Amino acid sequence: MKGAQQALLHRINTLYIALEQGWPTTLAARGGVAGDLVIFNSRHRRSNTTRSSPATSSHSGDVVAEIPDAGSKEEMGTQISENTGVCVVLRRVDNWAKKLGVELWHCGGYVTRRDEILEKKHRSKVNAVGGKTRMDRVSNEGVLKECGLKGNPIGQRERRLLRWFAYVKRMSGDRVMESIYEGRSYKEATVDERNAATLVQDIAREIKNMTDLKISAVRRIMDAAENTAMSHQEEEVTKYEYYNVKRIKNPGEPLKEKELEMLLTPNQHFNNIPVNTSYSAVHVPTNVYDEAPDILKAIKWSSNLDTIFTNNYEADPSLSWQYFGSSTGFMRQYPAMQWKYDPVDLYDCRTRSWFIEAATSPKDMVILVDDSGSMTGMRKEIARHVVNNILDTLGNNDFVNIFNFSDGIGEVMKCYEESQDTLVQANLLNIRELKQAMKELYTDKIANFSAVLTKAFEILQNYREERKGACCNQAIMLITDGVPYNYKEIFELYNWQNLPFMPVRVFTYLIGREVPDVREVKWMACENRGYYVHLSTLAEVREQVLQYIPVMARPMVLWRNEHPTIWTPVYADITSQYSVHATKRLIICY
Numbered sequence: 178m179k180g181a182q183q184a185l186l187h188r189i190n191t192l193y194i195a196l197e198q199g200w201p202t203t204l205a206a207r208g209g210v211a212g213d214l215v216i217f218n219s220r221h222r223r224s225n226t227t228r229s230s231p232a233t234s235s236h237s238g239d240v241v242a243e244i245p246d247a248g249s250k251e252e253m254g255t256q257i258s259e260n261t262g263v264c265v266v267l268r269r270v271d272n273w274a275k276k277l278g279v280e281l282w283h284c285g286g287y288v289t290r291r292d293e294i295l296e297k298k299h300r301s302k303v304n305a306v307g308g309k310t311r312m313d314r315v316s317n318e319g320v321l322k323e324c325g326l327k328g329n330p331i332g333q334r335e336r337r338l339l340r341w342f343a344y345v346k347r348m349s350g351d352r353v354m355e356s357i358y359e360g361r362s363y364k365e366a367t368v369d370e371r372n373a374a375t376l377v378q379d380i381a382r383e384i385k386n387m388t389d390l391k392i393s394a395v396r397r398i399m400d401a402a403e404n405t406a407m408s409h410q411e412e413e414v415t416k417y418e419y420y421n422v423k424r425i426k427n428p429g430e431p432l433k434e435k436e437l438e439m440l441l442t443p444n445q446h447f448n449n450i451p452v453n454t455s456y457s458a459v460h461v462p463t464n465v466y467d468e469a470p471d472i473l474k475a476i477k478w479s480s481n482l483d484t485i486f487t488n489n490y491e492a493d494p495s496l497s498w499q500y501f502g503s504s505t506g507f508m509r510q511y512p513a514m515q516w517k518y519d520p521v522d523l524y525d526c527r528t529r530s531w532f533i534e535a536a537t538s539p540k541d542m543v544i545l546v547d548d549s550g551s552m553t554g555m556r557k558e559i560a561r562h563v564v565n566n567i568l569d570t571l572g573n574n575d576f577v578n579i580f581n582f583s584d585g586i587g588e589v590m591k592c593y594e595e596s597q598d599t600l601v602q603a604n605l606l607n608i609r610e611l612k613q614a615m616k617e618l619y620t621d622k623i624a625n626f627s628a629v630l631t632k633a634f635e636i637l638q639n640y641r642e643e644r645k646g647a648c649c650n651q652a653i654m655l656i657t658d659g660v661p662y663n664y665k666e667i668f669e670l671y672n673w674q675n676l677p678f679m680p681v682r683v684f685t686y687l688i689g690r691e692v693p694d695v696r697e698v699k700w701m702a703c704e705n706r707g708y709y710v711h712l713s714t715l716a717e718v719r720e721q722v723l724q725y726i727p728v729m730a731r732p733m734v735l736w737r738n739e740h741p742t743i744w745t746p747v748y749a750d751i752t753s754q755y756s757v758h759a760t761k762r763l764i765i766c767y
Contacts, residue, residue, distance in 0.1 A: 390492075390493045390496075391493075392742055394489040394492075394493060394496060394499070397485050397488070397489060398482060398486075398499065398501060399740065401481065402482060402501060405479070405481045406475075406478060408478075409474065409477070409478040412478070413470070414470060414473040414474040414477050415470060415473070416473070417473045417476060417477045418437065419476050419477075419480065420437055420456060420457075420458040420459065420513055421435070421437075421458065421459055421460070421461065421467070422458045422459065422460045422510065422513070422514065422515060422516040423516055423518065423522065424437065425437065425438075425439045425513065425514075425515045426438055426439070426515075427439075427440070427441060428440055439453055439456070439458075439513060440453060441453055441513075441514065441515060444512070446494070446497070447498070447512065447514075450514055451514065451515065453512055453514075454487070454490065454511075454512040455483075455487070456511075456512070456513045457480075457482065457483050457486055457509050457511040457512065457513055458509070458510055458513035458514065459476055459479075459508070459509050459510075460509075460510060460516065460524065460526070461506065462506050462507075462524065462525040463521065463522050463523065464506075464525070464716065464719055464720055465506040465507070465720065467507075471505060472505055472507060475503050475505050475507065476507055479501060479509050480509075482501055482509060482511075486499050486511035487511075490511070490512075498510065498511070498512075499511040500526070500531075502526040502527065502529075502531075502532045504527070504536070504726070504727050506525065506526075506527060506720075506723075507526075508526040525719065525723075527723050528566075528570055528719075528723070531745045533570050533571070533572055533726070534572055534574065534743050534745055535743045536726050536727070536729075536730045537650070537726055537729040537733075538647075538649045538650050538732070539575055539647035539648075539649040539650070540575050540576075540647050540649060540650040540652055540729065541575075541576045541600055541637055541640050541646040541649075541650070541651045541652070542567075542571070542575060542577045542600075542651075542652050542653075542654060543578060543580065543600070543633040543636060543637060543652075543654070544564060544567060544577065544578070544579045544580070544654045544656070545580055545582060545629050545630075545633060545653065545654065545655045545656065545657075546560055546580070546582070546589070546615075547560070547581075547582065547624050547655075547656060547657035547658065548581045548582065548583050548618055548619065548620045548621070549583045549620060549621070549623055549624035550620055550621055550623070551620075551659075552620045552657075552658055552688070553620050556658055556688050556689055557618060557620060558715065559712055559714075559715060560618075560656050560686075560688055561615050561616070561618065562715055562718045563686050563688070563718055563722055564579065564611075564615055564656065565612055565615065566718055566719050566722040566723075567654055567722055568603070568611060569608075570722070570723070570725075571603035571608065572603060573602060573603065573604050573746075574603075575602075575603040575647060576601065576602055576603065576647055577600060577603050577607075577611070578590075578598075578599065578600045578601060578636075579611055579614070580629060580632070581618060582624060582625060582628070582629040583620075583623060583624050583625070584622045584623055584625050585625070586628060589611065589614040589615055589617075590610060590611060590614050598632070598636045598639075600636070600640065600645075624657065626657075626660055626664060627667065630653075630655075630664055630667050631671075633653050634653075634667065634670075634671035634672065637651045637680070638671065638680075641680060650682070650729060650732075651680055651681045651682070652681065652682045652684060652707070652725075652729070653681055653683045654684050654686070654725075655683065655684070655685045655686065655698075655701070656686045656688065657685075657686075657687065657688065658687065658688045658689045658692055659687070659689070659693060659694035659697075660694050660697050660698055660701070661694070661697075662697055663697045663700050663701055663704075664701070668683075668701075668704065668705060679705060681705065682705060682706045683701055683702055683705035683706075683707040684702055684707040684708050684709075684725050684728075685698045685699070685701055685702040685707065685708075685710070686712060686721075686722075687699075687709070687710070687711045687712065688712050688713075689713060690713045692711075695711065706728075707725075707728065708728045710722070710724060
């Protein structure tokens with residue numbers, strides 16, 4: 178210990194001499210006992226040194242000593258020698274003082290709410306700039322600069338960017354949120370108890386009341402349509418003027434042939450679309466002749482539904498669009514509006530999910546496409562068009578698959594072959610894949626109808642027995658240019674075992690202008706509760722394909738006293754493209 182004290186005393190003496198001679202004002206010496214010993218020259222303190230406090234020292238064991246302004250080296254050595262023995266105690270006291278200081282610092286900050294006061298002070302400085310939030314302080318020039326557009330002339334691109342930024346700034350609600358956080362204290366928040374069962378029952382009751390209003394509106398339309406159609410059965414109509422959605426003009430606009438004037442006013446309830454709530458308007462598909470006697474007759478008697486439409490709208494202001502779709506192809510829409518179509522109108526209500534799901538039941542469908550050597554050229558194109566239109570009439574509740582056949586049988590979707598004769602759900606993805614696969618259809622060899630009909634009936638029989646698929650109606654769609662004979666033995670084996678009940682309907686589509694086997698193809702459909710169609714051009718495909726829908730709807734019409742309510746999912750209807758704003762509609766049909 179004595180040697181260490183002498184070494185430390187020697188270092189201090191050396192430092193003292195250096196300080197007296199004007200050497201650097203701040204020096205440090207390492208001591209083995211007391212840790213770091215930092216020495217300051219008091220005579221140069223103001224100009225050249227910085228003195229650290231115990232609370233801010235970077236070393237927990239630092240001991241700070243001060244060299245007196247006057248005195249001999251012997252006195253200095255004596256003082257250090259006397260204090261060296263208590264350096265350890267000083268270091269412990271110094272550590273304890275630091276810890277106590279930190280605890281007192283945090284305690285004082287909690288009591289005085291120092292952080293909250295500093296935060297409010299910062300916000301007051303922000304408001305002093307102009308009462309603007311961080312996003313408000315961003316200028317248009319700053320936005321353009323960040324996007325690399327500063328210095329360019331303000332064009333359409335820049336204006337679009339600034340409009341988008343203004344929209345984001347408004348929708349972000351930063352000013353509103355800041356005012357909420359500044360004006361309210363979350364310490365005032367309270368917790369209220371609620372009965373979850375009662376809350377759910379209240380919600381269910383309100384939803385039921387809302388749906389009952391919609392169902393009542395649909396029932397009134399249905400009852401009025403049935404009664405009006407029955408009373409106009411014997412009426413003959415050859416000429417009738419009506420508001421066509423494609424031929425409505427505003428007052429003052431020049432009129433062409435068959436066009437009518439109608440005052441249309443933007444209505445906030447209908448997304449500010451110009452409408453007329455006093456009338457309905459009719460849409461007729463392009464492929465339907467709008468002056469055919471049966472079309473004009475149905476359009477005329479359905480005009481009596483305008484009173485029902487208006488009463489429904491007045492009774493339930495939350496009700497939006499109302500529709501009446503006819504199996505003849507036209508659709509009556511309330512309120513009346515002008516449709517905008519470009520370049521051609523392809524809309525047909527009979528291909529929409531709300532019409533299909535209301536008119537037919539869920540079904541399992543097997544489509545058989547003849548790809549023998551005779552199905553070349555235009556016949557193959559018509560067959561592909563027939564398949565696409567059939568697929569357009571299917572929905573999520575239906576199951577389908579397509580088999581092409583000649584001397585052998587194959588599935589148009591090769592990935593389905595691994596699942597061994599399965600039917601897939603008719604959702605948008607599968608329908609798109611099936612349509613794409615039909616483009617790769619090749620014709621060759623001679624058709625084997627016996628094998629493909631047997632396979633189709635066995636697939637549907639398996640789905641009935643295993644309770645797979647739609648578990649409802651079943652149908653076979655045969656697309657060919659002719660059959661050698663009627664294959665009666667196959668129908669007796671698979672479809673006529675429990676007459677008069679037949680589990681499967683057969684629909685036949687005969688393709689070609691000059692076909693010799695019309696009688697056999699027609700017999701196959703008529704003897705199996707189906708429908709026969711002869712197609713020779715592409716233009717007539719859609720209208721003829723849709724003839725199978727009323728046939729599939731016969732059980733619902735004949736066997737039920739009360740028609741079921743069909744709820745379709747919310748979807749963006751194709752009619753939204755004819756209006757100013759795209760909308761999603763919830764449609765209820767019978």
